[in-house]
Amino acid sequence: VSTTVNLAKQNTSLVEFTKVAADPSIVNLGQGLPDICPPSYVKEELAKAAAVDRLNQYTRGFGHPSLVKALSQVYERVCGRKIDPLTDILVTVGGYGSLFSTIQALIEEGDEQLLHSNNACFVFIYFSKKNGGNPASSADWVLDPAELASKFNSKTKAIILNTPHNPIGKVFTREELQVIADLCIKHDTLCISDEVYEWLVYKGNKHIKIATLPGMWERTITIGSAGKTYSVTGWKLGWSIGPQNLIKHLQVVHQNTLYTCPTPLQEALAQALWVDYKRMDDPDCYFYSLPRELESKRDRMAQLLQEVGLRPVVPEGGYFMIVDVSTLNVDLSDVDENQPYDYKFVRWMISSKKLSAIPLSAFCGPETKRQFEKYIRFCFIKGLETRNMDDIANNWVVR
Amino acid sequence: MSRPVQARRLEGVDKNIWVEFVKLAATYSTVNLGQGFPDFPPPEFLKEAFSRAVSGEKHMLHQYTRAFGHPPLVKILAQLFGKLLGRDLDPMTNVMVTVGAYQALFCCFQAFIDEGDEVIIIEPFFDCYEPMVKMAGGTPVYVPLRPKAPKEGKLMSSADWQLDPAELASKFSEQTKAIVLNSPNNPLGKVFSRGELELIADLCVKHDALCISDEVYEWLVYDGKEHIRIASLPGMWDRTVIIGSAGKTFNVTGWKVGWTVGPNRLLQHLRTMHQNSVYHCATAAQDAVAQGFQREFEHYGKPDSYFVQLPRELQQKRDQLVQSLVAVGMKPIIPEGTYFLVADISEFKSEVPDVPNSDEPYDSRFAKWMVKNKGLAAIPLSAFYCGAHKNNYNSFIRFCFAKHPLGCKAKLWPLMGACSWEGEPGLLGQWKQHWSRWLLHHSSFQAG
Numbered sequence: 148v149s150t151t152v153n154l155a156k157q158n159t160s161l162v163e164f165t166k167v168a169a170d171p172s173i174v175n176l177g178q179g180l181p182d183i184c185p186p187s188y189v190k191e192e193l194a195k196a197a198a199v200d201r202l203n204q205y206t207r208g209f210g211h212p213s214l215v216k217a218l219s220q221v222y223e224r225v226c227g228r229k230i231d232p233l234t235d236i237l238v239t240v241g242g243y244g245s246l247f248s249t250i251q252a253l254i255e256e257g258d259e260q261l262l263h264s265n266n267a268c269f270v271f272i273y274f275s276k277k278n279g280g281n282p283a284s285s286a287d288w289v290l291d292p293a294e295l296a297s298k299f300n301s302k303t304k305a306i307i308l309n310t311p312h313n314p315i316g317k318v319f320t321r322e323e324l325q326v327i328a329d330l331c332i333k334h335d336t337l338c339i340s341d342e343v344y345e346w347l348v349y350k351g352n353k354h355i356k357i358a359t360l361p362g363m364w365e366r367t368i369t370i371g372s373a374g375k376t377y378s379v380t381g382w383k384l385g386w387s388i389g390p391q392n393l394i395k396h397l398q399v400v401h402q403n404t405l406y407t408c409p410t411p412l413q414e415a416l417a418q419a420l421w422v423d424y425k426r427m428d429d430p431d432c433y434f435y436s437l438p439r440e441l442e443s444k445r446d447r448m449a450q451l452l453q454e455v456g457l458r459p460v461v462p463e464g465g466y467f468m469i470v471d472v473s474t475l476n477v478d479l480s481d482v483d484e485n486q487p488y489d490y491k492f493v494r495w496m497i498s499s500k501k502l503s504a505i506p507l508s509a510f511c512g513p514e515t516k517r518q519f520e521k522y523i524r525f526c527f528i529k530g531l532e533t534r535n536m537d538d539i540a541n542n543w544v545v546r
Numbered sequence: 547m548s549r550p551v552q553a554r555r556l557e558g559v560d561k562n563i564w565v566e567f568v569k570l571a572a573t574y575s576t577v578n579l580g581q582g583f584p585d586f587p588p589p590e591f592l593k594e595a596f597s598r599a600v601s602g603e604k605h606m607l608h609q610y611t612r613a614f615g616h617p618p619l620v621k622i623l624a625q626l627f628g629k630l631l632g633r634d635l636d637p638m639t640n641v642m643v644t645v646g647a648y649q650a651l652f653c654c655f656q657a658f659i660d661e662g663d664e665v666i667i668i669e670p671f672f673d674c675y676e677p678m679v680k681m682a683g684g685t686p687v688y689v690p691l692r693p694k695a696p697k698e699g700k701l702m703s704s705a706d707w708q709l710d711p712a713e714l715a716s717k718f719s720e721q722t723k724a725i726v727l728n729s730p731n732n733p734l735g736k737v738f739s740r741g742e743l744e745l746i747a748d749l750c751v752k753h754d755a756l757c758i759s760d761e762v763y764e765w766l767v768y769d770g771k772e773h774i775r776i777a778s779l780p781g782m783w784d785r786t787v788i789i790g791s792a793g794k795t796f797n798v799t800g801w802k803v804g805w806t807v808g809p810n811r812l813l814q815h816l817r818t819m820h821q822n823s824v825y826h827c828a829t830a831a832q833d834a835v836a837q838g839f840q841r842e843f844e845h846y847g848k849p850d851s852y853f854v855q856l857p858r859e860l861q862q863k864r865d866q867l868v869q870s871l872v873a874v875g876m877k878p879i880i881p882e883g884t885y886f887l888v889a890d891i892s893e894f895k896s897e898v899p900d901v902p903n904s905d906e907p908y909d910s911r912f913a914k915w916m917v918k919n920k921g922l923a924a925i926p927l928s929a930f931y932c933g934a935h936k937n938n939y940n941s942f943i944r945f946c947f948a949k950h951p952l953g954c955k956a957k958l959w960p961l962m963g964a965c966s967w968e969g970e971p972g973l974l975g976q977w978k979q980h981w982s983r984w985l986l987h988h989s990s991f992q993a994g
Contacts, residue, residue: 148657148658148815149656149657149658149659149660149682149815178610180609180610181609182606182609184605185605185608190600190601190605190608191601193600193830194597194600194601197593197596197597197600198593198597200586200587200588201585202800203587203588203593203797203798203799203800203801204583204584204585204798204799204800205581205583205799205800206800207568208564208565208568240645240824240827240828241824241825241826243823243824243825243826244823244824247822247823247824251553251555252552252553252556253551253552253553254553255553255554255555337551374610378608379608379609380608380609380610380826381606381607381608381609381610381611381826381828381829381830382608382828382829382830383645383824383826383827383828383829384828392551393551396551396552396553396556399552399556399559399560400556402562402564402565403559403562403652403674403677403678403681404648404649404652404823405645405646405648405649405652405802405824406564406646406648406674407646407802408645408802409645409800409801409802409828409831410800410801411596411800411801412828412831
């Protein structure tokens, strides 16, 4: 087997927990997939597209023409700059596919990359809690500027930024982005900015694209996702946007990995984007109505979790919430010592409380797993009808 | 940036024939017989299945499904291929769904090939094998199919292009990790015989090599020929990954649903690659393809099976194209399978300008001239050879005949003026004008 596969084997946590939670008797608040309906016009556009014969055949490899055109219009408006649909955009199989294409295109052996990796050596920087103590909001999780600066050196090829952040839900402020931008410019580093949750920001917060900061467009790849934008994770469509001299390399990877993405989905997405592009000044635009809907789900979930004695960290954005479970003091010392506490807690919670979540240390590198092992991650883009919520609460009370 | 921004693995894999020729076709062609996709619709039962998946009650079909393949799809694939291979297949471990057969190929090369590994590729080959092997750090080793003269008075067949057994054996070495087999073969249309497959199988077993078997055109075989799966030969199941495609099976190339079938000891590594590159494939199309296969499983071998009807329809189109090519002075090589046909243009009189000192192969210059001046798109055969061998077979072009049933003769009218015609110029002129108006009105969407 190739060395590529050996290195890749480390990423199995999500696969494992997804399997366990597939049991229908368990309330699955783990995996990040919506169980709310996508908007009806999105589904209708897909049905319409599939009825056109030629839209069931291959389209342009780097992105269906009507889709890249629609994306360029939406993002020109957001970024305030011209974006060429043919050279500055690549359509990929989900945000995941964009990340893969970007890293394959730009990172190699010997390069250092902050936060994440396959083949290069990875350098982690982790959040610390502002002023110590117990964070109540994702805003309380910060990067220490001096520590961040110390991680950059001449071998640093890129930093991966994720805002709004999965799993913490942090929305990086302009000042925080400026610290990162200054370091990227100083060290001639690329920025891979995963912004799949870009529309999901809650009151009092604003999503800022690091690519719009001075000196950043030419060194940033910004990643977006139809799955997160329209609650259609099963469409697996995403995109990378950036300057031609970077995107062209992603296009080379793409033409050698999958060549083209499905046509009817791209056409439908293009039509849906036009619907919302035309009402970007209107509060009914799905880009704004979805976060409004999710904010109330966020608040209900935070309240419920507090009621059962857990300590949620309320997110500023995204559809995940991390929760401090140490407050319950569940004794799991008789279970396998080598597992981080949060893994054990989640397994215990699945079997005794019929509720699943994802352990936070699944999102950490080996050196930091122990620091985050008292947190688990919940997803709240869920139906969460009153009956479900009552069930969850009742399960906790009956110990 | 002072150092190159791109990774070294992209060296030598940036050129792509399709990007170039698809653009040319989109810009100039009125008749596109180039890129391999059908211009007639998928079967109704499949369109209906997709419509149900998208608009029906199950709105969770718009969300992630199982990463390694939507359960209904892997189950029916395991059933069908289990029956075809005569073995019990586990849908969870012996089948994995991919974003088209293209991504299945990518996963195979990434999973099994390392620096220093050699991969044998039979020429002419579907062009992506070469850059994919290189991107994985491997070394491609080429072995050509060589044309034998056909019987007196007969047209050449793809069966006349054969491997030399001694030459093939000489390509296997200590470093050989795998051989890529593509049967039915794109571009030639060759359907490897049992004897030819046994030759390859013996060498794989002897050298402990893997076989990556690209069988996307498995249902498109003509003249009563049989598609034989190399994995069913002795000693081969355990070392073979079979690759298939819904796009080619059901005429839905735009859905990008493919799969791999093989032993768990190999598929486990494909799963690892998959979960680190795309993770999931789109759900709704998988659901529809599952329903399509369910229907075909129930109709298997019956006259109304799509797997019976589609090759019958395509065989007629093949025969029409053969006649038309002969009529304009090209020499078609009759394909035993796929929807491609290669024609010898060495004796075709054309107005392709001579370009002294050009190392662009003749057929490539011909194809470009033809699309720009005659609006007819086809692909030069040299595109399917490695750099060093491009000029060995440079007087052939590949046509795709999975095209609208308006008669291939009409599709070739742009070429009529290029050859010496002994008809009546006046009538020909009128006929050409009539067809040109008709064709422009009916010309299909050009993917670009």
